[in-house]
Each structure stands twice: as C-alpha cells, then as structure tokens.
Amino acid sequence: MSEQVLKVTDLTTCYGSISAIKSISFYALDREIVGIVGPNGAGKTTLLESIAGSVQPLEGIIEFLGHRIEHWSVLKRRQLGLMLIPQEANIFPMMSVKKNLEVSVILSDRDKREELISYAYELFPILYERRKQIASTLSGGQQRMLAVGIGIASNARVMLIDEPSIGLAPKLVTKFFETLKKIRDDTKKTIVLSEQNIKVLNIADRLFGLEAGEIRFDERKENLSRDAVKDLYLGSIS
Template identity: 40%
Template structure:
C-alpha cells in the first residue's frame, strides 16, 4: 500500500533522514520506533507532503506522491494525526470533525460522524464543547476522529501517547487495536516502544535518520538489544 524507497530529507544543511526504505501492506500496523530526533516524525511529515524529500520516492497505492501537495494526498486516502494533536482550539468538537471531512461528499459525513462517535463515546458527550477546553487525552481522541472523517485508507499516527497519563495511553492503544480490527491500515510513530511493538505487526527501528533493524513486533519486543535500548530491559 505504501512504499518508501531510499528517501533523503534535509532541514537546511542538516541531513535528517538518510536513505530509508520501508513498506506498509494493507491491513497492517507498522511502527517506527527510536529515540527523540531519530527522524520518525520527519519521515511521516515527508509522506504526508508537509516536507519534501531531496531524493528517493514515496509511492501510495501504486501512485508516486513526490511533488503532490499535502491536501491532495489527503484526498487520495492518506491521513496524518500530527504530533501535539493540533486540533482547532477555538472550534467545537463537532466543528473539528466536520473540518476533517472536507474531502468527503455530504452523503457520507453524517454516517462517518456516527462511526467516530461510536469509536470515541467521550467525543459525543463533548460534541458542543470548545476543543481548547478538552483534556490532553480527549484532544488526542479528537485528532484521531478528525483524521478518520477523511475515510483514510492509511492512518498515520505521530506520537499519539505523548504527554498522556498511563491510563489514557492504554485507552489510546485500545482504540488503535480496535481501528486495526475494523480494517484500518496504520503507520504508527511512537516513543513508547513497548506499547507500539505490542500492537504492531512489524516494526522498524530508526537511529539518527537510518533504519538500523526491523522485524515483527514480537521479534523486536523479544530482542535483547531492543530491550536494552528502548524497553528499559
């Protein structure tokens, strides 16, 4: 479904992503793990069209994404839940969800809204509330719900557990499992390697802009080197 081939991404003269290649197949959860500054978010932002790779290619559903503007990438079925949530703080929960549906036709929107409220009952309770007054966990749910309103074929999540209390992290990962079970393909970037690898079919480990190892979620969870570096083992 998604193929990233030998991409190089720079911030000015800083070489942030150094020739990485990986793929995501339909129906999978694939995770990118690594320390802060390893290039995980840069990779997602490049796929989403917010940054541009200097070389290499990104292909989605067989179509190249290089030079495609980010709003057109959303229309093709690729949605990003950005790091730090980035909900529209002055708008209500319902209005945020409606903004997520801007690529959809009116007939689908009510049905999709109902689906999002079923997935996130808390958002239904708070649907008239201004997003800026929600807790961090509720804002994360809203950011995920907003992305789902675009009917993504591939949902990309950037650090969904960041800054959340442990009980909320559990809730978010339960939701990720449910979305996966309902057929959503997910590319997950996460510093909480334990949580990410426990839901992932496959994982890639990034260090300073390079992929240093990959395997199934189970293999990486059980790897002594990964345990030592990322799991406090």
C-alpha cells in the same frame, strides 16, 4: 501477500546541512499497524512529515496507492487518504468538536457521512459528551482523540500518528492503543505510528527501528524480543 499501500524508497530529508533521514526505504501493508521506534532525534517525525508532505525530501520516491506522490501538496495527499496526526494534534481549534467532524466528513462519500461520525463517537464517547465544546479547550489527550476522529470522519486510508502516547497518562495510553487496534480491525485502515513507549509492542504487527536517521531493523513483532527493543530503542517504559 497483502498489498503495499505505502512505499518509500531511498528517502533523504535534510535541514540545512543536517541529514535527518538518510536513504530510508519503508513500506506499510494494507491493514497493517507499523510502529516506527527510535530514540529522540532518530528521524521519526521527519520520516512521517516527509511522507505527509509537510517537509520536502531532498531525494527519494514516495508511492501511495500506486501513485507517485513525493511532489504532491499536503492537501492532495490528504484527499487521496494519507493523513498525518502530528504531536500537536491537527484540529480546527476554534470550532466545536462536532463542527470539526462535520467539516472533515466532507472528504467522504455523502451516503457514509453520518455513519462515520457515529463511529468516531462510538470509538471516543468523550467526544460525544464534549461535542459542543470548542476544540482548543479539550485536554491534550482529548485533542489527540479528536484528531483520530477527524481521520475516521475523512475516511483516511493511512493514518500516520506521531508519538501518540506523549503526554497521556499510562492508563490512557493502553486504551488509546486498543482503540487504534479496533480501528484497524473494524476498517480497512493502515496505521503507522512513531513511538518511544514499549506498549507499542501490544498493537504493532511490525516494528521499524530508526537511529540517527538510519534503519536499524525492520522486523515482524514476533521476531523481536521485548527486551531487545526496550534496551535499544525505547526510552520510556511507562
């Protein structure tokens, strides 16, 4: 069996008196693509942000590559290879595309840096075309691609991607998802993405259903019917 690179046990995160996620246990295997699905307000973003460290859980254990990380800073988690790509893509807005990648690649081994940047450009040729453009002037979809390119450049081991399909044209969603699958196939990365778009079924190995902060299912994709997922947990079908 594959190694669990990420393991969350009994995680509870509150905003004031609201429990956004309630005693959630979750894991991701080496080279797995896990889709976290659920309606608006289910707690998807809160779960990803709690894992990445941008919000602090009230209770629970988070293990990453064998380390207990729940009290680590975002930066320390990032340095070990855990990267969140939020809905508002995490880029350096005032730098060029090229500079964004060059700054990020510093987290990677020196002898791999050039290759990683070339790979990011190969995955997203538009980033190469726009390499001199200031990142904040890219479209939303291009910024999302750059954020994934930054994950590639910094050699992230696990990429947590929050609803990547939002704001992307349907054709672009399919392409973007295919690229994520290629990244998983080409590299040792694990990808955890939250989604409300049914197309997540095309790439996920396993789906984790959340509703009102609680787990509704955790199943390998082949054990779930498309209709069941669509009816219960997925709002947009574009």
